[in-house]
Amino acid sequence: MANYGEYFKALREAKGLTLREVERATQVSNAYLSQLESGKIKQPSPINLHKLAQLYEVRYEVLMERVGYPIPQSEDHSDLKKENPLLTKFGRITDEEEKELLGYLKFIRNRKK
Template identity: 45%
Template structure:
């Protein structure tokens, strides 16, 4: 969960403080840092909801990652926001998806130079 959240935040070009501001201080930068470093394993659903809104990612997917739901319990079939079509049918682990996001960030930074 932590690596995924860090990768998504980084991909969105947001700092910890910017996320804190955009959530109306519902998610403090210190708490988000703890989440991203896996010091907090299961944030509350309202924290996940705030992050999903800021990052533009699927709330149900975050609930699954946090262990509140499993795929069979999900109320709707969801697609992952922003996932490249080439990876839509591949069941990536959370770590693999986070690594792909880090690589994408690297590739985008190379293009800017």
């Protein structure tokens, strides 16, 4: 995916985190995170993606696929539906829809502060 940087930024903002806070929580440098979000890193480290997946509470496979790593496809998606019940209710969503949903989540969380 050519424009994965916006997705990473939306995930971070939906959690209400700054780059420095992500750096402290994951031990991934602020500079690396900034370059990741701007799309300057062409092949992100799987180790760093794993750390970010844990912090952002997103499946590691999702992040790997977003940045272009091949992911084996399984016929059984029941484990994915258990982790994300929204898939059961709404089905697959587009990248643009997901980005919009993350932006709305950020808006809701900021409103509560």
